[in-house]
Amino acid sequence: MTQHVSPPRDGTGTVPSTGELPAWRTVVARADVRTLSLLGVLAALIVIGGVTRPDEFLDTRNLQLVLTQASVIGVVTVGMTFVITSGGIDLSVGAIVALSSVWATTVATQEYGFAGILLTAVLVGLGCGLVNGLLVAYGGMVPFIATLAMLASARGLALQITDGRTQIVSVDNILKLGERDSYVLGVPPLVLVFAVVTVIGWLVLNRTTFGRRTVAVGGNAEAARLAGIDVRRQRLYLYLLSGLCCGIAAFLLIILSGSGQNTNGNLYELDAIAAAIIGGTLLSGGRGTITGSVLGVLIFTTITDIFALNNLQSDVQQIAKGAIIVAAVLVQRRTASTT
Amino acid sequence: MAPEPPLLTMSGITKSFPGVRALDGVDLDVQAGEVHCLLGQNGAGKSTLIKVLAGAHQPDDGTIGWRGEPVTLRSPIAAMRLGIATIYQELDLVEGLSVAENVHLGHEPTAAGFVVRGKAAKASAAALLKRLGHPEIDPARLVGDLSAAQRQIVSMARALSHDVRLIVMDEPSAALDPDEVDNLFRIVGDLTADGVAVVYISHRLEEIRRIGDRVTVLKDGRAVAGGLPARSTPTREVVALMTGRNVEYLFPDRPRARPPGDPVLTVQGLSRQGEFAPLDLELRPGEIVGLAGLVGSGRSEILETIYGARRPTTGRVSVNGRPLRTGSVRAAVRAGLGLAPEERKAQALLMLESVTRNVSVSSMSRFAHGGWIDRRAERGAARAATRELSLRPDNPAVPVGTLSGGNQQKAVLARWLLRGCRVLLLDEPTRGVDVGARAELYAVIRRLADEGLAVLLVSSEVPEVLGLADRVLVLREGRVVHTAPARDLDEHRVLDLVLEGSPVAGEESPAS
Numbered sequence: 094m095t096q097h098v099s100p101p102r103d104g105t106g107t108v109p110s111t112g113e114l115p116a117w118r119t120v121v122a123r124a125d126v127r128t129l130s131l132l133g134v135l136a137a138l139i140v141i142g143g144v145t146r147p148d149e150f151l152d153t154r155n156l157q158l159v160l161t162q163a164s165v166i167g168v169v170t171v172g173m174t175f176v177i178t179s180g181g182i183d184l185s186v187g188a189i190v191a192l193s194s195v196w197a198t199t200v201a202t203q204e205y206g207f208a209g210i211l212l213t214a215v216l217v218g219l220g221c222g223l224v225n226g227l228l229v230a231y232g233g234m235v236p237f238i239a240t241l242a243m244l245a246s247a248r249g250l251a252l253q254i255t256d257g258r259t260q261i262v263s264v265d266n267i268l269k270l271g272e273r274d275s276y277v278l279g280v281p282p283l284v285l286v287f288a289v290v291t292v293i294g295w296l297v298l299n300r301t302t303f304g305r306r307t308v309a310v311g312g313n314a315e316a317a318r319l320a321g322i323d324v325r326r327q328r329l330y331l332y333l334l335s336g337l338c339c340g341i342a343a344f345l346l347i348i349l350s351g352s353g354q355n356t357n358g359n360l361y362e363l364d365a366i367a368a369a370i371i372g373g374t375l376l377s378g379g380r381g382t383i384t385g386s387v388l389g390v391l392i393f394t395t396i397t398d399i400f401a402l403n404n405l406q407s408d409v410q411q412i413a414k415g416a417i418i419v420a421a422v423l424v425q426r427r428t429a430s431t432t
Numbered sequence: 433m434a435p436e437p438p439l440l441t442m443s444g445i446t447k448s449f450p451g452v453r454a455l456d457g458v459d460l461d462v463q464a465g466e467v468h469c470l471l472g473q474n475g476a477g478k479s480t481l482i483k484v485l486a487g488a489h490q491p492d493d494g495t496i497g498w499r500g501e502p503v504t505l506r507s508p509i510a511a512m513r514l515g516i517a518t519i520y521q522e523l524d525l526v527e528g529l530s531v532a533e534n535v536h537l538g539h540e541p542t543a544a545g546f547v548v549r550g551k552a553a554k555a556s557a558a559a560l561l562k563r564l565g566h567p568e569i570d571p572a573r574l575v576g577d578l579s580a581a582q583r584q585i586v587s588m589a590r591a592l593s594h595d596v597r598l599i600v601m602d603e604p605s606a607a608l609d610p611d612e613v614d615n616l617f618r619i620v621g622d623l624t625a626d627g628v629a630v631v632y633i634s635h636r637l638e639e640i641r642r643i644g645d646r647v648t649v650l651k652d653g654r655a656v657a658g659g660l661p662a663r664s665t666p667t668r669e670v671v672a673l674m675t676g677r678n679v680e681y682l683f684p685d686r687p688r689a690r691p692p693g694d695p696v697l698t699v700q701g702l703s704r705q706g707e708f709a710p711l712d713l714e715l716r717p718g719e720i721v722g723l724a725g726l727v728g729s730g731r732s733e734i735l736e737t738i739y740g741a742r743r744p745t746t747g748r749v750s751v752n753g754r755p756l757r758t759g760s761v762r763a764a765v766r767a768g769l770g771l772a773p774e775e776r777k778a779q780a781l782l783m784l785e786s787v788t789r790n791v792s793v794s795s796m797s798r799f800a801h802g803g804w805i806d807r808r809a810e811r812g813a814a815r816a817a818t819r820e821l822s823l824r825p826d827n828p829a830v831p832v833g834t835l836s837g838g839n840q841q842k843a844v845l846a847r848w849l850l851r852g853c854r855v856l857l858l859d860e861p862t863r864g865v866d867v868g869a870r871a872e873l874y875a876v877i878r879r880l881a882d883e884g885l886a887v888l889l890v891s892s893e894v895p896e897v898l899g900l901a902d903r904v905l906v907l908r909e910g911r912v913v914h915t916a917p918a919r920d921l922d923e924h925r926v927l928d929l930v931l932e933g934s935p936v937a938g939e940e941s942p943a944s
Contacts, residue, residue, distance in 0.1 A: 313781065316781055319779055320794045
């Protein structure tokens with residue numbers, strides 16, 4: 094098995110426990126069919142990888158690499174899951190990652206060292222999220238359009254800052270985090286960050302008023318408003334959250350690549366949306382699962398890895414991803430109609 | 433009666449869905465030219481039966497005869513070809529297309545097989561609309577621009593554009609005002625005079641008395657009575673058949689004296705341009721005040737404006753003497769107002785969520801410490817609130833979407849009970865709630881008032897306002913035309929006021 098921190102199961106999508114069953118039965122009852130089937134797919138992929146490339150796939154370094162790559166898009170997907178659960182969409186995540194990563198790696202920023210880079214990445218992400226949130230929540234713009242505009246502008250700004258050049262990072266303690274010496278019990282620091290973000294995301298979505306409000310806004314915004322929830326403020330917070338996740342992901346990407354590029358985060362929006370959807374988050378809002386999203390990310394990253402190890406071109410990968418999205422949604426519709 | 437075979441005979445129709453036997457050997461026969469009414473509580477099987485008739489559901493067992501010949505209705509198109517048309521409650525029109533295009537949707541008059549002959553379509557649509565008594569609807573207009581009543585007419589025109597022998601109407605009067613209902617009945621009369629049969633579904637017994645020929649009563653998936661004479665069967669017998677028990681009188685007793693005390697809710701000069709004229713209103717704890725008026729008289733708008741969901745043009749709302757920030761739902765909720773809106777599913781409930789979460793949604797912060805929800809406390813409180821209202825099933829973990837209409841309404845009431853609200857605004861609280869559950873809901877509302885809540889009630893059913901409220905404000909075109917204790921009014925008087933707006937009794941008795 095992979096060595097990532099296995100996230101707690103979440104109960105969304107199943108009938109909440111009545112509190113009268115023994116603890117283990119509640120856990121089983123709540124690990125809904127969807128989560129189990131995603132785990133099954135992941136297990137099958139690991140078997141396929143292990144069978145087709147026994148030496149390379151199950152190699153510790155390869156597994157570390159897979160998880161590291163999953164971490165960057167995974168953090169973005171956690172934020173995206175919140176936005177989609179609220180009935181919104183954030184098309185600008187990839188562009189925000191690009192902008193954050195280049196702004197945080199300019200010569201001027203690098204002078205402030207580790208803290209300067211981290212702070213800049215996070216603040217740029219939050220700033221973009223703030224603009225998205227204000228446009229959607231208070232400007233009355235459709236999320237698709239508002240974040241599409243942000244996608245274009247942020248990418249443009251990223252290109253302007255770099256002039257198309259790769260900005261090499263020369264801050265040592267950033268670069269060190271990407272090296273093997275920094276691994277904690279064999280786990281790369283990036284993966285630890287992803288795990289922490291996942292656990293916090295799960296807890297916030299399932300155990301806090303913020304999560305409840307997110308689900309309520311996505312399930313029925315008018316009902317939420319009439320129940321006394323400040324729907325607009327909640328929407329603003331959600332795009333801020335997505336921006337924050339992009340900033341964190343940009344920082345991880347800087348560690349991973351040792352540079353900032355305006356082409357970073359290309360098509361992250363599609364990968365994040367796809368992972369959330371196959372995980373079981375409803376695109377129409379009102380139901381979201383962090384566990385599902387993370388499993389979705391791991392499935393996609395594992396597929397990419399297996400295909401690369403088997404020397405299959407990226408066009409084949411894309412076709413496979415498309416097929417998986419379709420299959421997952423079809424399966425979900427079937428299970429939804431029988432319950 | 434002529435010995436010719438009935439137009440339609442359904443016998444022994446059985447249909448099961450996972451976990452439910454929706455129809456259990458139902459018989460129904462319909463003669464050409466009659467209005468056959470289908471009565472039954474929600475969940476009795478009416479919808480399933482008409483879907484079988486429309487070809488949308490396939491029965492598990494049973495036979496269908498059409499003009500004496502056995503038939504199978506494999507699809508809605510097969511039913512349509514025989515001449516069976518269904519007008520569903522949720523109208524199935526395309527808003528972005530014109531009236532004529534909607535009327536001919538799926539069978540457009542064409543030239544060379546695919547070029548739509550627009551003029552011919554418009555002309556035939558116009559002819560159908562004229563036949564339905566609505567020549568003023570322009571076939572070129574977009575359906576999205578029409579009123580609910582006009583859409584119903586278009587839907588009917590679509591049904592008639594086929595060579596129709598039997599029309600099924602599912603609660604066609606639900607969205608209509610009395611004069612529009614009269615027109616609907618005239619159309620039904622014309623149709624039956626032409627030999628078309630009508631299967632008419634309605635909750636309103638008085639309508640069935642007016643236009644029905646025979647009545648079939650469904651209960652729990654069985655036809656408990658078939659072909660009763662619609663006009664002469666006593667109401668008590670019909671209600672008894674529907675509920676399986678005798679519902680003598682639905683409304684709880686009023687307390688003898690109006691409770692004293694300062695008003696909890698004060699509305700001064702509240703108005704919204706184009707919706708309702710300046711309104712003054714005082715509500716005391718323990719009092720139920722009813723707003724009676726037609727659809728479009730501004731009833732719902734008044735409630736929503738008091739609640740802050742709409743911004744008033746003038747005036748203000750105070751709770752316990754303290755004015756509320758206008759146009760803010762949150763301010764209203766914080767001050768102790770609660771709204772049970774007209775459209776429960778669209779405006780009140782999170783259908784995917786459990787009863788617990790639907791009940792606690794307005795009081796979440798009470799169970800939260802630093803944003804962290806104490807789910808045990810939340811469950812306990814939600815359970816206590818739903819138990820107090822005897823919400824069934826007694827398991828707040830089930831999704832709210834699985835509850836019956838009456839219990840969904842109780843979940844909304846439990847939300848505000850848990851919140852500890854002082855003023856309850858009820859907009860059509862019994863819409864979609866079946867007869868048996870209504871009495872229970874009325875009792876709950878009265879009990880909440882007796883416990884000190886002030887209730888403002890809006891209903892399009894005049895008997896409901898008169899039976900439940902202590903005091904009634906009669907609205908006409910956004911203006912209060914009369915205020916009186918409910919016991920001084922009767923249905924005729926209210927309807928007169930609503931229609932005529934006669935300001936006869938200017939003196940508003942301040943009631944003891």
